[in-house]
Amino acid sequence: MKQPPIAKLYEAYSAIADQRVQQLDETHWQITSSDTAQYYTVISSDAAQTFSSNDNATYWQGYAGYPILAVWLALGILPINQQVLPAFEKINWHARNEAVHNHYEQAINQFLSEQTDDMAKAIQQSLADQMSQLATFDFTIKRNRSPKK
Template sequence: MPATPWNLPPIVKVYEALGAVGDGRVRIEDARRAIVTSSDGSKNYEVEMSADGREIASNDNASYWRGYLGYPAIAVLIERGFYRAPANVSDALAGVAWKELNTKFRNDYAQTIAEVEKHVEQSGHDPDAVRSEADAVLSFLRELNPVRGKRTRPPAERPKPKAPRR
């Protein structure tokens, strides 16, 4: 049975991936596994990939349920050097509160990107360079044409608050 290719993500997921790299939220565990921490620090996503980067499994919600390659897997591809993003672009997207913005704009990604581009410009970076780099990452993903690896774990859950002691 042939492997199923990943669908391309919305461009905002590329921005998120570049931001995760800029924040240092990607931790390479070994030759196959990596952990990516969410922007608010509440979740850790597990990404497994083949040595050539073509077979990828990730337990973020987008990858697990939606069928497109989520930002954690894209961030791992960048961190492992399959794609070389300029440091100034990842730096421009560092510190963005993605979860907060996506919630605020009810996952209207165009509004999220517009808000992020304001942040990028206010921090002295070039939004056009960031946009151009995000497009280049999408082109790289299209060319790589990664396939889905075996789903090993369900999506990460937020830790449940502890009950107060009596």
């Protein structure tokens, strides 16, 4: 599995914090974007060893985009750090990323600068640990052609 950039995990945490992940049935989820302008579809198959999504990162780059990561957090495949979760509420990553011309690291640094020093450190450590976990995952990631809404 191709490793996603850490920025996608930040976006996934916000989707969980804002309760924008909706399970439609056993294999389908709908994830609302941070600006609420779009919905993405995540589908699992092959006994949940394969996940597909129609978000741009998954579709064009071939790694698990934030909608898949958000589903993994919701399912407990990737454990949620409840201590840092409230910091991710109401963060419009779309607007933040656009403001810095998709230099995701700048958007993350801006977000972290808005936190207390202790919270910023806890977020960075927690998400770094989760990125290490992701590196051990053996899932198949595919793009799906479900229309974005």
